[in-house]
Amino acid sequence: MKALNNLKAKSYIVSTLFGLATTGKHFVQNLLGIGDRPTIQYPEERRAYSNRFMGVHVLTRKADGDIACTACMLCATNCPADCIHIVAAESPKPTVEKYPAVYEIDMMRCVFCGYCEDACPVDAVRMGRDYEYAELSERNFVVGIEYLADRPQLKGKNISVFREPKKLVTQKLRKAS
Numbered sequence: 001m002k003a004l005n006n007l008k009a010k011s012y013i014v015s016t017l018f019g020l021a022t023t024g025k026h027f028v029q030n031l032l033g034i035g036d037r038p039t040i041q042y043p044e045e046r047r048a049y050s051n052r053f054m055g056v057h058v059l060t061r062k063a064d065g066d067i068a069c070t071a072c073m074l075c076a077t078n079c080p081a082d083c084i085h086i087v088a089a090e091s092p093k094p095t096v097e098k099y100p101a102v103y104e105i106d107m108m109r110c111v112f113c114g115y116c117e118d119a120c121p122v123d124a125v126r127m128g129r130d131y132e133y134a135e136l137s138e139r140n141f142v143v144g145i146e147y148l149a150d151r152p153q154l155k156g157k158n159i160s161v162f163r164e165p166k167k168l169v170t171q172k173l174r175k176a177s
């Protein structure tokens with residue numbers, strides 16, 4: 001085995017032949033529908049992702065329909081890719097101090113680390129489960145509140161529902177214990 005590995009390392013022809021043999025094996029397996037095939041019939045078939053998977057972000061909404069974000073800038077400050085842009089504005093509601101007039105994430109720069117979610121003190125931004133994100137222009141990768149809070153993929157799912165901070169603290173404590 002060691003001699004074979006040495007030969008593969010020394011001669012690109014041997015390596016190429018081994019590569020072709022692997023490709024040929026998968027080709028025949030796919031053709032006959034046998035063996036453990038790594039390919040799936042996407043988009044009809046989809047892989048099951050872990051619950052810990054971090055996809056496109058979600059901005060949560062409170063029961064009154066307002067965005068839960070208080071424009072505190074903690075997520076933007078914590079973001080290692082510097083891809084969150086927030087413009088804070090004074091809220092017309094007397095009980096609310098500020099709200100994000102603009103909340104944008106540049107998906108092209110985002111590394112999906114989840115630090116924004118961790119930094120948020122009020123559960124206003126969460127890492128979603130969506131992973132299908134393709135655009136024709138780089139400009140379209142900058143997404144705002146309309147997409148982050150109300151995209152059609154979120155319909156009927158609980159992920160954009162804001163949890164009251166009190167409940168959130170209890171959940172975090174339970175998680176930690």
Ligand code: SF4
Nearest residue numbers: 079110111113114116
């Ligand atoms: S997931 Fe990470 S890189 Fe992306 S916006 Fe949040 S903090 Fe920034």
Ligand code: SF4
Nearest residue numbers: 069070072073075120
């Ligand atoms: S999403 Fe959370 S951390 Fe970011 S500005 Fe809004 S309230 Fe602050």
